[in-house]
Structures are given as structure tokens and as C-alpha cells.
Amino acid sequence: MTTNRRFLLRRRPVGDPVPDDFALVEEAIPSPPPGGFVMRNQYCSLDPAQRGWMSDEPSYMPPIPLGDPVRATTVGEVVASDNADYPVGSWALGLNGIEEYSAVSPEHFTSPIDISLAPSPSHFLSAMGAVGLTAYFGMLEIAKPKAGETLCVSGAAGAVGSVVGQIGKICGCRVIGIAGGAEKCRRLIDDYGFDVAIDYRGKSQEQLRDEIAQAAPNGLDMVFENVGGDILEAEVFNLAKKARIVLCGLISEYNSTERHGLKNLWQVLVHQATIHGYLIMDYAPRFAEGGAQVAKWIAEGKMRIDEDVQEGIENSYDAFMRLFSGQNTGKLVLKLA
Incomplete structure (x- = not known):
């Protein structure tokens, strides 16, 4: 050339x-x-x-x-x-x-x-770059999953969300994924091993809130947030005590001329939850460690990218x-x- x-x-x-x-x-x-x-x-x-x-x-x-x-x-x-x-x-x-x-x-x-x-x-x-590493460090270092806990992932069929959910399963968690459309929800269950898939399309915030409540009657211990907007609002109404919210992305607002914000912040206080704004660059010195573990999970058949x-x-x-x-x-x- x-x-x-x-x-x-x-x-x-x-x-x-x-x-x-x-x-x-x-x-x-x-x-x-x-x-x-x-x-x-x-x-x-x-x-x-x-x-x-x-x-x-x-x-x-x-x-x-x-x-x-x-x-x-x-x-x-x-x-x-x-x-x-x-x-x-x-x-x-x-x-x-x-x-x-x-x-x-x-x-x-x-x-x-x-x-x-x-x-x-x-x-x-x-897998061995920002996507796999964003999920790896966001889950293990910030969400800190424990076996038996419930994790909810928005944008769950996306590049980061699908890996987050699979790490949740590897750690022994019940995993709920929120995605758009029947095909993406099918992939969450069949390809990535999620326990529950919720299709947000055509649903009000109240409907989403009710579906999350049915899927997690004891509340959400962890929320890995990639979308924001009404989805985050619905999740916040379903938090468990001392829940951890990993704020990784807000794709629903990136092309918006007005910011949605979080209108139900009171629920964070009520449930003594934490919100952690998360950027992968903080973990750059440990990329080799994370990449090796993700590659190992893929080789063992525990993760699909x-x-x-x-x-x-x-x-x-x-x-x-x-x-x-x-x-x-x-x-x-x-x-x-």
C-alpha cells in the first residue's frame, strides 16, 4: 500500500x-x-x-x-x-x-x-483485551461475587455483559440478564448459561421492575450496569441490602441531548447500596494476569466469546x-x- x-x-x-x-x-x-x-x-x-x-x-x-x-x-x-x-x-x-x-x-x-x-x-x-478484562476486573475486584448471590447484568448480550454473566456463573451466582429482543435473550440462556433473560423492548419501567422482582425475590446483590436509563431505575428498585452496583456504561444516554440521571437515588440509601464508577484503565498493570485467566477459562470450555x-x-x-x-x-x- x-x-x-x-x-x-x-x-x-x-x-x-x-x-x-x-x-x-x-x-x-x-x-x-x-x-x-x-x-x-x-x-x-x-x-x-x-x-x-x-x-x-x-x-x-x-x-x-x-x-x-x-x-x-x-x-x-x-x-x-x-x-x-x-x-x-x-x-x-x-x-x-x-x-x-x-x-x-x-x-x-x-x-x-x-x-x-x-x-x-x-x-x-x-477475550484477551479490554472486553474480557473489563468484565474480569469489574467482577472480581469491585462486585466481589460470592456463591449463591444474585447478579443482574444490563446490556447482557453485548461484548462486556456476556462475559460478566459467565464470570458470575463461574463464581456460583444466579445470573439475570437484560437484553433487547428474543434472539439476544435466547443467546443469554443457550450460549452464555444465564439463569434468566429479560427482554426490555416495549416495556415500561414498571414492567421491568416487576419482571426483575419475579426473577430475584430476595433482591439483587450485584448490578453490573452497561445501559442506564429506565433499566437502571428498575434495577435500583430491586436491590438487596448492601448491594454493589458496578457502573461500567450508560449506552442509553450516549446519543441523548439530555441526561437521564438516576431519579430513584433514595433506593440506594434505603438498601445501603454502593455505586462504583468503574474504568478499566485503573487495572492496566494487571492486564497480563487477567488475560491469562480469561484465556484459561476459554480453553477449559467455561467461557464463550x-x-x-x-x-x-x-x-x-x-x-x-x-x-x-x-x-x-x-x-x-x-x-x-
């Missing part, structure tokens, strides 16, 4: 992103920065968090500058290097952009990888919007090369 195609953020989306918010451009392939390297990206991760990075609002990471490629975790091969730790032909994982080639200055979010450890390099973006691999940087917008339409059927990955 002689050019570098890049998927740029042209303007900040208001509400749902539209194609004109982005631009696909061709530029020259970059040279290695001093002490860095050039990586030919093979796969990039598509995640709800990217929608937040497109907005110019205070957050845990700075917004994507206009005119820059959409920030994304990528995995790829080193094709030019000024760094002995990343020789040409080696592979790396890093926080780069949706582009075919990235000029990388190694930092906290960049690491070499051994692709022989996984069936596909894309697994470093799912599904990937939804879309192809072509020219399809970046359509692939990204699958996150918000509910079309993705596993960890959403875009194959660039």
Missing part, C-alpha cells in the same frame, strides 16, 4: 452521529516518530466509549480533536521502527485511531503482543452505528487490512 486511509472526526455529533460528522481521507503513510514505530493496523475495536470521546465534554480522556482519526484500540504489525522493543515484523496493541497506519510513540496504552497465543489477532480486542467482525475502513460509520441499533452479535471489531 502507498497511502494511508483515515476515518476522521470532522465535527462533534449532536444526538445520533451522522455520516457528515466524519470523513474518509487518504494521506501519506507516516514515518516513525523518534523512539517510536509505525504500525499497520489489522483490526480496530468499536466501542460505546468512542461516542463519549467525540463530545467536547469533561471526561476521563480528552475529546478527540476535530480533524484527527476517531480514537480506537488497534492491533497490528510493526512495519517501520525506531524502537528496539518493537522491531519490524512484531505485533503491538495500542490506543491509536481508525486508520490503516498509525505513527506510535509507546506509552501507557501500548504493549507488544504474541499473536500465537490467540486463534486470531482480533482476540486481543475481545463471540466476535462480530465487520470489514473495510470504508464501512467505519455503518459498523460503528451497529453498537446503537443493537445489530452487533458479539464484540464489534472492524477489520482494516
Whole structure:
């Protein structure tokens, strides 16, 4: 290849992103920065968090500058290097952009990888990457499940939610999953081993509250929250005493121009519950530990990871919007090369 195609953020989306918010451009392939390297990206991760990075609002990471490629975790091969730790032909994982080639200055979010450890390099973006590790540390370090407890997972058929539920089962918990549509609910039971699947589509907050109560008559000991909105409200009305809420995501609000918030905060007080805002970056020094355990569970047949691999940087917008339409059927990955 002689050019570098890049998927740029042209303007900040208001509400749902539209194609004109982005631009696909061709530029020259970059040279290695001093002490860095050039990586030919093979796969990039598509995640709800990217929608937040497109907005110019205070957050845990700075917004994507206009005119820059959409920030994304990528995995790829080193094709030019000024760094002995990343020789040409080696592979790396890093926080780069949706582009075919990235000029990388190694930092906290960049690491070499051994692709022989996984069936596909894309697994470093799912099972052995942020998805598996988000579920692993969120459950074991924050939710702290105990055998016999009840766990409720929203966005349960998604990349993180499906792994969270499976870890709950490995730990001996009763697991309730909330997802959209009959097919996703079927997958929760048949593919991921959940005990109960609740379809939120077409239901009021009160109906969801009642279904959760029927599934968990003694209340929810743990809530792993990926959605927010009415689903979180319904869960909060069904907490057990000293419940733990792991606040991992709020995808129902990412494209909204108004924040929903939590209107039933009183229930958190009543049940002496805790809400923990959770970011995976806190556990970066322990990624190798978590990745090894997730890989072991998969090898033992205790965990299943599904990937939804879309192809072509020219399809970046359509692939990204699958996150918000509910079309993705596993960890959403875009194959660039």
C-alpha cells in the first residue's frame, strides 16, 4: 500500500452521529516518530466509549480533536521502527485511531503482543483485551461475587455483559440478564448459561421492575450496569441490602441531548447500596494476569466469546452505528487490512 486511509472526526455529533460528522481521507503513510514505530493496523475495536470521546465534554480522556482519526484500540504489525522493543515484523496493541497506519510513540496504552497465543489477532480486542478484562476486573475486584448471590447484568448480550454473566456463573451466582429482543435473550440462556433473560423492548419501567422482582425475590446483590436509563431505575428498585452496583456504561444516554440521571437515588440509601464508577484503565498493570485467566477459562470450555467482525475502513460509520441499533452479535471489531 502507498497511502494511508483515515476515518476522521470532522465535527462533534449532536444526538445520533451522522455520516457528515466524519470523513474518509487518504494521506501519506507516516514515518516513525523518534523512539517510536509505525504500525499497520489489522483490526480496530468499536466501542460505546468512542461516542463519549467525540463530545467536547469533561471526561476521563480528552475529546478527540476535530480533524484527527476517531480514537480506537488497534492491533497490528510493526512495519517501520525506531524502537528496539518493537522491531519490524512484531505485533503491538495500542490506543491509536481508525486508520490503516498509525505513527506510535509507546506509552501507557501500548504493549507488544504474541499473536500465537490467540486463534486470531482480533482476540486481543475481545477475550484477551479490554472486553474480557473489563468484565474480569469489574467482577472480581469491585462486585466481589460470592456463591449463591444474585447478579443482574444490563446490556447482557453485548461484548462486556456476556462475559460478566459467565464470570458470575463461574463464581456460583444466579445470573439475570437484560437484553433487547428474543434472539439476544435466547443467546443469554443457550450460549452464555444465564439463569434468566429479560427482554426490555416495549416495556415500561414498571414492567421491568416487576419482571426483575419475579426473577430475584430476595433482591439483587450485584448490578453490573452497561445501559442506564429506565433499566437502571428498575434495577435500583430491586436491590438487596448492601448491594454493589458496578457502573461500567450508560449506552442509553450516549446519543441523548439530555441526561437521564438516576431519579430513584433514595433506593440506594434505603438498601445501603454502593455505586462504583468503574474504568478499566485503573487495572492496566494487571492486564497480563487477567488475560491469562480469561484465556484459561476459554480453553477449559467455561467461557464463550463471540466476535462480530465487520470489514473495510470504508464501512467505519455503518459498523460503528451497529453498537446503537443493537445489530452487533458479539464484540464489534472492524477489520482494516
